[in-house]
Amino acid sequence: MASITHCTNFICKLPIPPSISTHPKFLPLHSLRPSLPNFHTKSKIHSHRLHKRVFITKATAAPPSGAEAAKKKDERVQRVHSIEEFDEALQSAKDKLVVVEYATSDDSESIEIYPFLVDLSRTCNDVKFLLVMGDESEKTRELCKREKVDKVPHFTFYKSKEKIHEEEAIAPDTLVGDVLYYGDNHSAVVQLHNREDVEKLIEDHKVDHKLIVLDVGLKHCGPCVKVYPTVIKLSRQMSDTVVFARMNGDENDSCMQFLKDMEVIQVPTFLFIRDGKIDGRYVGSGKGELIGEILRYQGVRVTY
Numbered sequence: 426m427a428s429i430t431h432c433t434n435f436i437c438k439l440p441i442p443p444s445i446s447t448h449p450k451f452l453p454l455h456s457l458r459p460s461l462p463n464f465h466t467k468s469k470i471h472s473h474r475l476h477k478r479v480f481i482t483k484a485t486a487a488p489p490s491g492a493e494a495a496k497k498k499d500e501r502v503q504r505v506h507s508i509e510e511f512d513e514a515l516q517s518a519k520d521k522l523v524v525v526e527y528a529t530s531d532d533s534e535s536i537e538i539y540p541f542l543v544d545l546s547r548t549c550n551d552v553k554f555l556l557v558m559g560d561e562s563e564k565t566r567e568l569c570k571r572e573k574v575d576k577v578p579h580f581t582f583y584k585s586k587e588k589i590h591e592e593e594a595i596a597p598d599t600l601v602g603d604v605l606y607y608g609d610n611h612s613a614v615v616q617l618h619n620r621e622d623v624e625k626l627i628e629d630h631k632v633d634h635k636l637i638v639l640d641v642g643l644k645h646c647g648p649c650v651k652v653y654p655t656v657i658k659l660s661r662q663m664s665d666t667v668v669f670a671r672m673n674g675d676e677n678d679s680c681m682q683f684l685k686d687m688e689v690i691q692v693p694t695f696l697f698i699r700d701g702k703i704d705g706r707y708v709g710s711g712k713g714e715l716i717g718e719i720l721r722y723q724g725v726r727v728t729y
Contacts, residue, residue: 436691436709437646501546502554507564508571511557515586518553522608525555527569527579534594535578541597545604552608582607590645599650605657606650613660614640615670619679620686623672627701630668636722637698640671641689648710649693655712659719666723697722 505511515523526542528535539556546554559569559577572581580600582590590607592599610616617623623639630637640656642649653671660669674684674692687696687703695707695715699722707718 436648436693437643502543502556504556504558505568506561508568511555511568514553514555515583518583520585521551521553522604523553523555523583524604524608525557525581525583527557527559527572527574527577527581529560529577530558531560532577538578538595538597538600541600545601549604549608551610552604602650602654606653609653609657609671612657613664613669614657615668617670617672617680618676620683621679623670623683626668626670627698631700634700635666635668636704636719637668637670637696638719639696639698640669640693641684641687641696642671642673642693643675644673646692652693652710652712652715655715659716663719667719 503514505514511525524542524545526535526539528539542554542556545552557565557568559565559574569575574581576593578594580592580595580603581588582603584607590603592603595603605612615626617626617639626637638656638659640649640653642653656669656671659667663669672680672683674680674689687694691708693708693710695718697704697706697718704722705718707715709715
């Protein structure tokens, strides 16, 4: 498979075959033709922090400074102490998102980021949060070794016991964006998993003539993650007139085929659909530009 050639803070660019125009026509869904090769991306969000610490060798049961106080206020961040406890936690989560922070007791960045994990645990009831202290004991060091974690703070994301994403030394806003992007099952954004889901959504809104804003992205696309909190916020504010939906093109073959049919060559791409036809599209992660485009397709005059 071909891979994404370049990923910036604005878009992830996909290979463009010679037969594809960089400005594809906006056509009814049924008339678009497959024209892009399959692709896969390993691009990830770049960390805002560069200094990470290797796990120390001594064993200590002390949690990060400041984390214990937060833990007393909220017990939703589960502390795990061994491989057995870790595997049991993943098993019990079933298909929920599981976010794991690997930390050490004397690492300043681990201390700084933990309170944000606690805050997320209070508001994201559909996500399970775990804490592993890598320097706590020989058992936790064995767990870190098995999971190939040797630097902290390190975050891994699991669904159905499968690791779907991981980050090192990330800033709080990136952590929040990741949790919303990979674990969003409670917002007004409709999650689409195949072409049939898209067709049903379009059919459901032919009667009310609502504008459908379809966010097309990839699992590990940094700009897609960056703009998604804005999509969630807009879905709540504009629920009376606009339907927001999302699809990750690399989720399965059906989603990948949909990207081909829609001639999506860069992500995130937002398709504006009304009455079964694509009225237009916006490519990029600019929050202001996205809002402006949505308003424009709603018939609101927008000046830049």
